[in-house]
Amino acid sequence: MKSLIDIMELSTAEIDELIETALDIIANPEKYSEKCKGKKLASLFFEPSTRTRLSFEAAMYELGGNVIGFSEANSSSAAKGESVADTARTVSCYADIIAMRHPKEGAPYVASLKASIPVINAGDGGHNHPTQTLADLLTIRKEKGRFDNLTIGVCGDLKFGRTVHSLIGAMSRYSGVRFVLISPEELKVPEYIKTEILDPKGIEYKESASLEAVMPELDILYMTRVQRERFFNEADYIRLKDTYILTAEKLSGAKDDLCIMHPLPRVNEISVNVDDDPRACYFKQVLYGKYMRMALILKLLEEAAK
Amino acid sequence: MIIGQIKDGIVLDHITAGRCMDIYNILKLGEMSSTVAMIKNADSVKMGKKDIIKIFESIEIDLDVLGYIDPGITVNIIRDGELVKRKKLSLPEQVTGVIKCKNPRCITSVEQELPHKFRLTDRENKVYRCIYCESKASSGNNE
Numbered sequence: 001m002k003s004l005i006d007i008m009e010l011s012t013a014e015i016d017e018l019i020e021t022a023l024d025i026i027a028n029p030e031k032y033s034e035k036c037k038g039k040k041l042a043s044l045f046f047e048p049s050t051r052t053r054l055s056f057e058a059a060m061y062e063l064g065g066n067v068i069g070f071s072e073a074n075s076s077s078a079a080k081g082e083s084v085a086d087t088a089r090t091v092s093c094y095a096d097i098i099a100m101r102h103p104k105e106g107a108p109y110v111a112s113l114k115a116s117i118p119v120i121n122a123g124d125g126g127h128n129h130p131t132q133t134l135a136d137l138l139t140i141r142k143e144k145g146r147f148d149n150l151t152i153g154v155c156g157d158l159k160f161g162r163t164v165h166s167l168i169g170a171m172s173r174y175s176g177v178r179f180v181l182i183s184p185e186e187l188k189v190p191e192y193i194k195t196e197i198l199d200p201k202g203i204e205y206k207e208s209a210s211l212e213a214v215m216p217e218l219d220i221l222y223m224t225r226v227q228r229e230r231f232f233n234e235a236d237y238i239r240l241k242d243t244y245i246l247t248a249e250k251l252s253g254a255k256d257d258l259c260i261m262h263p264l265p266r267v268n269e270i271s272v273n274v275d276d277d278p279r280a281c282y283f284k285q286v287l288y289g290k291y292m293r294m295a296l297i298l299k300l301l302e303e304a305a306k
Numbered sequence: 307m308i309i310g311q312i313k314d315g316i317v318l319d320h321i322t323a324g325r326c327m328d329i330y331n332i333l334k335l336g337e338m339s340s341t342v343a344m345i346k347n348a349d350s351v352k353m354g355k356k357d358i359i360k361i362f363e364s365i366e367i368d369l370d371v372l373g374y375i376d377p378g379i380t381v382n383i384i385r386d387g388e389l390v391k392r393k394k395l396s397l398p399e400q401v402t403g404v405i406k407c408k409n410p411r412c413i414t415s416v417e418q419e420l421p422h423k424f425r426l427t428d429r430e431n432k433v434y435r436c437i438y439c440e441s442k443a444s445s446g447n448n449e
Contacts, residue, residue, distance in 0.1 A: 083417050104413040106438025110420065125411045127439055192442065196428065 001303055003112040003119040004296060007130040007166045012173050015137060021295035022138055022288070029062070035298055036065030042095035043069030044087065044111075045122070046078055046102040051264060051286065052122050052131070056099040059293035068095060073103075088115040097300055099293075100124075118300035120293075126160050132263050133166040134296065135289030136222070140171075142288060143259040143281055144219060149176035151217050156182075156224035156244050156269060158189040160231075163263040164224055165193060172197050179205040180214045184243045186236070187226070211244050215253045221246070223262045223269055223282075247271040254279070261285055311360075315340075316367065317382040318359040323347055325376055326357035332375060332404075333367060335359070353378075370398035374405075374434075397432060400425050405434060405443045412439035 001014065010018075025032050041060040045053050048071065057067045070076045077087060084102065088111035091098055098115060100108045101122040108121035108128075123129040137147070144150060152171060154164045158181055168189070171177050179198070181189055188207065198205050208214045215221075223246055231237040245268060246260070262270055262282040274280050321329060326344045329335075335342045340363035350356040364385070372379055373395040383391040405424045407414045414420045414436070424434040424443050434443040 083419070084413065085417075102413070103411075104416055105409065105411045105440075106413040106436070109438055110413055110417070124413075125439075127411075 001300065003108075003115075003121075004130050004300065005109045005112055005119070005121045006128050007133040007170050010130075015134075015170070018134065018292060018295045018299060019138055019141055021298060022291040025291050025294050032063055032294065032298070034064040036060060036063035036301065039063075039065040039097070039301060040095040041065060041067045041069075041297065042091045042098045043067050043071075044076070044091065044098055044100045044102075045069065045071045046073040046076065046100070046107070048072055049101050049123065051289075052101060052129075053099075055286070055290045056120075056122060056131075056293055059290050059297060062290070063294055063297060065096075065297075069099075084110045085114040087111070088119065092116040096304070097297060118304050120296065120300065123162075126162050129162050129166060129263075131289065131293055131296065132163050133170050134292035135285055136163070136167050136261060136263070137170060138288040138292050139261055139281055139285040140220065140259065142284070144257075147171065147174040147177070150174075150219045151178045151180060152220045152222065153180040153182055153211075153214060153218040154222045154224070155211055155246075157187045157226045157240075158183040158224070159187040160227060161224040164189070164222065167222060168193055169197055172201050172203050177203065179203065180217060181205060181207045182209070182211050182214060182244065183207075184209065184240060186240060187243075211246070212250055212253065215250065216255065218254065218258055220259045220261060221254070223260065223266070225262075225265065225267055225269055242268065245269055245271060246274055248273045248277065251277065251279070312362055312384045313387050314362075314364045315384050316361045316363075316365065317384065318361075318372075319356070319380040319382060320350070320353060320378050321357035321359065322376050322378060323353070323355035323357055326359055329357075329359060329372070329375065329379075332371060335361065338363065338365070369393065369395060370401055371404050373398045374401045397426055397429055400437075401434065407436040407439065407441055407443075409436065409439050409441040412436060412441060414438060 043056055060067050084107045092115045097117055098119045099122045100111055102124050105125040105127035108119055108124050112119040121128055158164050226241040228237050258279045260280045343360040345358040347355045348358055377395050377397050379395050381393040382389055402421050402423045406422050423437045425437050427433050427435045
C-alpha cells in the first residue's frame, strides 16, 4: 500500500491491522507521541472542510509531526492554473505524506500517480472518502465489537452519499451483514451498488421509504445529510433535504444497543434531542476518525520507508 | 474472400455488418496512401451478414481499440500473399483515448492533458469505467 485512494484497496486484513494500531493508540497515546517526529504532512484542501482537515492535522500533531498546506484552492497555485500532477510533484519535495481533498473526482488518484510520497484521498467530490469509512469501521468495531452478523440501516441521501457507498462496499466483505436502504425514491442507491456489490455477493438487502417501519430491525443506523453541493438544481435540494429527521420519538422502537452514526456535519437530520441518548455515536465517530488517520499515516510512512 | 490478392497487408474480417465505416474512421485509414477495400454486407455463414476491410499495406493496428469497438473481428495478417497470423479479438482490459469521460465532476473535465482511460470492470456486460472517477461508459458514452 503506497497510497490510499479507495477503501476497497484495503484488504480486510489490512483494515484489521489499522484498527489494531488505532486501538493501541487509544490505549497508549504516549507510545505514539513522537512516532512522526521530523515528518511533515502536506494538507492540500482544494475545497473547504473543517472536520477532515482538522482531523488529519490533529492526527499528525499527535504523532509528533508537523503540518504544511492550504485550506482552499484560492490560496494554492491551483488558482494560477497549476495541474494536480504538478502540485503533487512539487509538494513531494517538501513533505513526507499528502492528504488531499479536491472537488473533482479522481484528483487524488492523479496525484498518487505523480507524487513520490504517499497520498491519502481526503475526499474527491462525490466519489471516495476512504478515511471516513475507516472512522466508520472503527466506530462499528468499538461499539458493536464485531463486523459480522449486523443489520445496517443507511438513511437519507443514498444516491450521492459517497460515505454510504464506501461503507456498503467495505461492510459487504463480512458474513451475515444485511442492509436496509432507507431513502426517498429520488435518492435511492445507484443501481451499480446493487448489481456490482450486493447481488454478486448474495448480500441480503431491502429498500424502505419509512425509517420508523424498519427501526426495530437495525443494529446500526447510519444517517446522512442531503448535501446541497451535490445538486445542480437548488429546487431539488430544497424539496428533499427534510425528508428524514431522526428524533427521540422515532427511536422508541429501536434496539437498546442500536449504534447511531453520521459522517457529520449534520444540518437537521438528527434532532439535538438525540445527542444525549447513549446510542448516539456520531461524536465518538469523529474521535475515532482521528485515531484511524493516525494509524493510516503511520502505516503509509512505514511502507514508504521500506 | 480472396486473400491471395493482398501481397502484404491486413484483412479485418467478421466486422459487424454496417460498422466498417466506423472502423475505417477510428483506425484513420483515410489518412493512408495505400489501397483500402471495404466490403459491406458480405454473406457470412457465422454472422448472416458481415463487413470486411482489406488494407493493402502492413500497418500497426491498435488491437485494444479494435477489440473495444467490435470484439468479434478477426484480424488476418498477410505476408507474401500468405496468411501468416490470425488473431481473434477480445475486450481489452483498458482503453486509452477511445472513450471520453463525460462526468462533469471528473478531474479530466478540467485537466485537458490527462489521457481518458477506461478499465473493463464487468466483461460479461461489457462495462468500462473511467479510471479516475469510475463513471460507467457504455457503447462509447459514459453515465
